[in-house]
Amino acid sequence: MACPNRNRERPRTIAFRCTDEEFETIDKRIKVTGEIKGDYLREAILNAEIHINVGKFKSDKLAIEIRNITRELQNALQLNLTDEVMELIKKNQIMFQEMYEMVTKESMELKE
Structure with a gap:
């Protein structure tokens, strides 16, 4: 069993x-x-490489998700809820890291 x-x-x-x-x-x-x-x-x-398709629908979904996270962080900061802020950051850490890597990779490719 x-x-x-x-x-x-x-x-x-x-x-x-x-x-x-x-x-x-x-x-x-x-x-x-x-x-x-x-x-x-x-x-x-x-371990797969992440590719963002820059279609209107997908970029709108990403923008909405980022706006929601930003709003939650601002609310938690205004209420001085540091534990909640840390929880939000931990919950979204992977997404932030992946976005950072994609942005820096694109920036490096543009410079070359």
Whole structure:
């Protein structure tokens, strides 16, 4: 019997749909590496390069998310809620880091 989720090292599940052809390709890639499917997919996703498609819809979504985070930070700072500010920063740290890396990479490419 599987252990309860609360006792797992990784209690969260991610699932997605794909075509039969995509499934076969993914399955073959995993078999070639000899890795466990979960390990392979985690590694592939966590180490993949991130590309931002600069379409109107996606850039609007990003702008809204940044505005929401900014608003929450401003509210917490005005109320002197340093614990809440730190929690917001921790919660969004990965996104901030990825955005910073993309902006600096683009800046370096423009200079070259």
